[in-house]
Amino acid sequence: MSGDGLLVTVDSRVHRLPAHVKIVALFVLVLAVVSTPAAAFWAFGLYAVMLVAAVVTARLPVLLVARRLTVETPFIVFALLLPFVATGPRVDVLGLELSQSGVLGAWNVLAKGTLGVVAAIVLSATTGPRDLLAGLERLRLPATLVAILSFMIRYLSVVSDDLHRMRIARESRGYAGGRAGHLKAVAGGVGALFVRSFERGERVHLAMRSRGYTGRMPLLSTRGATSSQWLEGLAISLAAVAVALAVRVVGL
Amino acid sequence: MPVHVPDGFFDASTSVATGLIAAGAVGFSLQRANREIRETGPALAGLTAAFVFAVQMVNFPVGAGTSGHLLGGALAAALVGPWTAVLVMSTVLLVQGLLFADGGLTALGTNITLMGVVTVLVGYFLTRALLQVLPRRMGSVVPAATAGALLSVPVAALAFTGLYAIGGAVDIPLGKLATAMVGWHVLVGIGEAVITAAVLSAVVANRPDLVYAARHLQRDLVLVDADGNTSTVAPDKPIAAKPAGRTLGVGVAVSLLVAGGLSLFASAHPDGLEFVGAKLGFESAAEDSAVAGSPLADYGVSGIGNAEVSGALAGIIGVLVTIVVGLAVAKLASVRANRAS
Amino acid sequence: MSGPAIHVERLVFAYPDGRQALYGVDFTVQRGERVALLGPNGAGKTTLVLHLNGILGSVAGGTGSGRIQIGGTGLHREHLPEVRRKVGLVFQDPDDQLFMPTVRDDVAFGPANLGLRGSELDDRVHEALVQVGMQDHADLAPHHLSFGQRRRVAVATVLAMRPEVLVLDEPSSNLDPAARRELSDILSGLDVTLLMITHDLPYALQLCERSLLMDDGRIVADGRTRDLLGDADLMAAHRLELPYGFDPLSVPGPERKG
Numbered sequence A: 001m002s003g004d005g006l007l008v009t010v011d012s013r014v015h016r017l018p019a020h021v022k023i024v025a026l027f028v029l030v031l032a033v034v035s036t037p038a039a040a041f042w043a044f045g046l047y048a049v050m051l052v053a054a055v056v057t058a059r060l061p062v063l064l065v066a067r068r069l070t071v072e073t074p075f076i077v078f079a080l081l082l083p084f085v086a087t088g089p090r091v092d093v094l095g096l097e098l099s100q101s102g103v104l105g106a107w108n109v110l111a112k113g114t115l116g117v118v119a120a121i122v123l124s125a126t127t128g129p130r131d132l133l134a135g136l137e138r139l140r141l142p143a144t145l146v147a148i149l150s151f152m153i154r155y156l157s158v159v160s161d162d163l164h165r166m167r168i169a170r171e172s173r174g175y176a177g178g179r180a181g182h183l184k185a186v187a188g189g190v191g192a193l194f195v196r197s198f199e200r201g202e203r204v205h206l207a208m209r210s211r212g213y214t215g216r217m218p219l220l221s222t223r224g225a226t227s228s229q230w231l232e233g234l235a236i237s238l239a240a241v242a243v244a245l246a247v248r249v250v251g252l
Numbered sequence B: 001m002p003v004h005v006p007d008g009f010f011d012a013s014t015s016v017a018t019g020l021i022a023a024g025a026v027g028f029s030l031q032r033a034n035r036e037i038r039e040t041g042p043a044l045a046g047l048t049a050a051f052v053f054a055v056q057m058v059n060f061p062v063g064a065g066t067s068g069h070l071l072g073g074a075l076a077a078a079l080v081g082p083w084t085a086v087l088v089m090s091t092v093l094l095v096q097g098l099l100f101a102d103g104g105l106t107a108l109g110t111n112i113t114l115m116g117v118v119t120v121l122v123g124y125f126l127t128r129a130l131l132q133v134l135p136r137r138m139g140s141v142v143p144a145a146t147a148g149a150l151l152s153v154p155v156a157a158l159a160f161t162g163l164y165a166i167g168g169a170v171d172i173p174l175g176k177l178a179t180a181m182v183g184w185h186v187l188v189g190i191g192e193a194v195i196t197a198a199v200l201s202a203v204v205a206n207r208p209d210l211v212y213a214a215r216h217l218q219r220d221l222v223l224v225d226a227d228g229n230t231s232t233v234a235p236d237k238p239i240a241a242k243p244a245g246r247t248l249g250v251g252v253a254v255s256l257l258v259a260g261g262l263s264l265f266a267s268a269h270p271d272g273l274e275f276v277g278a279k280l281g282f283e284s285a286a287e288d289s290a291v292a293g294s295p296l297a298d299y300g301v302s303g304i305g306n307a308e309v310s311g312a313l314a315g316i317i318g319v320l321v322t323i324v325v326g327l328a329v330a331k332l333a334s335v336r337a338n339r340a341s
Numbered sequence C: 001m002s003g004p005a006i007h008v009e010r011l012v013f014a015y016p017d018g019r020q021a022l023y024g025v026d027f028t029v030q031r032g033e034r035v036a037l038l039g040p041n042g043a044g045k046t047t048l049v050l051h052l053n054g055i056l057g058s059v060a061g062g063t064g065s066g067r068i069q070i071g072g073t074g075l076h077r078e079h080l081p082e083v084r085r086k087v088g089l090v091f092q093d094p095d096d097q098l099f100m101p102t103v104r105d106d107v108a109f110g111p112a113n114l115g116l117r118g119s120e121l122d123d124r125v126h127e128a129l130v131q132v133g134m135q136d137h138a139d140l141a142p143h144h145l146s147f148g149q150r151r152r153v154a155v156a157t158v159l160a161m162r163p164e165v166l167v168l169d170e171p172s173s174n175l176d177p178a179a180r181r182e183l184s185d186i187l188s189g190l191d192v193t194l195l196m197i198t199h200d201l202p203y204a205l206q207l208c209e210r211s212l213l214m215d216d217g218r219i220v221a222d223g224r225t226r227d228l229l230g231d232a233d234l235m236a237a238h239r240l241e242l243p244y245g246f247d248p249l250s251v252p253g254p255e256r257k258g
């Protein structure tokens, strides 16, 4: 797993927006989506159009977005079960007797979850880790958390590589598997990985103190966002809020 | 819930409520962990987070061709202490949400509450409680934390069910959900426990000083000076051991609070009330129940006429039973470990 | 500053888990000297150099005793910031040393802790990166660099603090031959006191006129690198081996260059 997250290194208007603007925009957008009643189908159609516009503006490969949507799978399964297990009045669909509220509930989970994931993909595919950290710092996330996040992201690839190397070493020694054997081998490797990671954490701290660290990390961010950047970044989110409000005012 | 709750899974007020719980827990943990993080550095917490993240991607078989993966909350708590662990788990979830689009942003509070707070606190307090009754030596931390890990997963699943009762979009039989969730997560919890045991054994063997939960059990150091004279020195900063029994009390109280409070909360909510009371408690308990033999099968104790009390009671009894079982397992494990050595 | 660059007396230390690593270490390094620190794995070399800027040891609240002077001043808690500027430590694994999101952030970390800001800080960062030839990679993340590049940036992070004593822990390990030579070019061009832990005995001979040999937490030999490497009994007793066909008496070293 790389420390770059899902970053797609192309240049686009979305890539160039300051990270804190994008984080706020994502949050506002998802909030609007989540607070929309499931039965307002047209609203979800509009949200989908907006997100497609965002993906296109960000020049993201559609395939990547689609592939990443699979993080949702477990909840899709859950959603598909809802019409069968939910209580309440029944409807007849293609010979299956389904719960009415269950069908709507399934749609609710699927629609909102999918829109949320796509929105999050737009953020993570257009924002590098360092910018993301700087954005969170600007949004006044406590400094200690920003620092922990920063080290975590920096060492994600290092720790993953360690894990990968240890797995290769184990498999090349002819480890065959089997359920109990598998669990034991995995568990042993994980123990060694922790000691390694922890000792690296200690050494990093020594290296930091060696260079005069006294408990305060240097700030990452310097630039703020101009009001036109705020406007550009929030455009889609504000449109979504308008839709959400319209649903409330006009009804379905 | 080895998977992250996405956006829109729970209603807005539940998300807001768990968001507040998560923010409160993180704020409190920041305050409590401050001293440690100043001493050991944020890098250590960051690397622990990277470790948890990496290990969450290692799958182990659970059964029926499916697999689970480590959550790591109880493990992190035993290794770096509960407050740093809450920060570590929150960081992992934040990175998964923002950098990998895994777990909805509006569900972040829910995910942190379930996977970052409940697992950590349940795991840690059970670990510390067991350390009060187990033999006073380093090795005891392995069975203690193993029991903590075992318990932490089904309790988190129970908490998830409680949240579903409060803020789930659709009414589904809560008893079934609870039975399925807890049953399944006991299996995941076993995997969690095995890995936690292995990690802690490795750490106790190589670097016993790293285990936060057992810092008070460290032996004195022997130092040989330039002339070959020997002297004994106390190890670094031993954490003052709390009076025996107090931690046990706190642990039990917290577990009960989590389970009972959630159940009560569930019942207090109009939908949840209807849910727990009307749907499960009385009407259809018998036919809904998949495992009808168990008195707790429907998460509502039969014979008690009040839905709220009944739901909360079921939660509390569940936790008590789990604690007793956990204690027994730990005791057994330590007896066997003693015999082996 | 007056007095020797490094002076260590009767240094004893045990790690928090009770493992004792130093059993009474004594040595002195004069200003401008280049000294190699040799010894088998686990001898305590890394532990020793971590004492030189007060990272480990009683001054950092650890378990141990003994005396350390840097530039004639004793190592005390109140001098630590100053000592950490004077003694620059390059860790063995560059991934331990490069902990910030980008190369630029990393090289700026030390000088920023010294209080530098703005253009002064930028200049310092640029200067250090130029010294190791990495000025074109300032905005990359460490995991996008090759191992050799990371090692060079690690040296730059320390050079940015303008140290008087440069201490390196196995600087040539894991480098390919070209990267190893590039690093030796950089090191031999620096005007600092140098203490270098290494298992790479030809490297020690090439860069350092004098060597210390450490084993079991003590200094067991101190002399001209060429003499130490030429003493077959001493080498064998401390698990040191020269590369196949390498004759320390017939290759040029720093003393011949003048």
Ligand SMILES: Nc1ncnc2c1ncn2[C@@H]1O[C@H](COP(=O)(O)OP(=O)(O)O)[C@@H](O)[C@H]1O
Residues within 6 Å of the ligand: C015, C016, C017, C019, C020, C021, C039, C040, C041, C042, C043, C044, C045, C046, C047, C048
């Ligand atoms: N962080 C640590 N905690 C406990 N023991 C350690 C630690 N680091 C090193 N040691 C032990 O101290 C001894 C000396 O190690 P080290 O200084 O790294 O040796 P060298 O650098 O010469 O290979 C070894 O026995 C090693 O296992």
Ligand SMILES: [Mg+2]
Residues within 6 Å of the ligand: C045, C046, C047, C092, C169
């Ligand atoms: Mg070493």
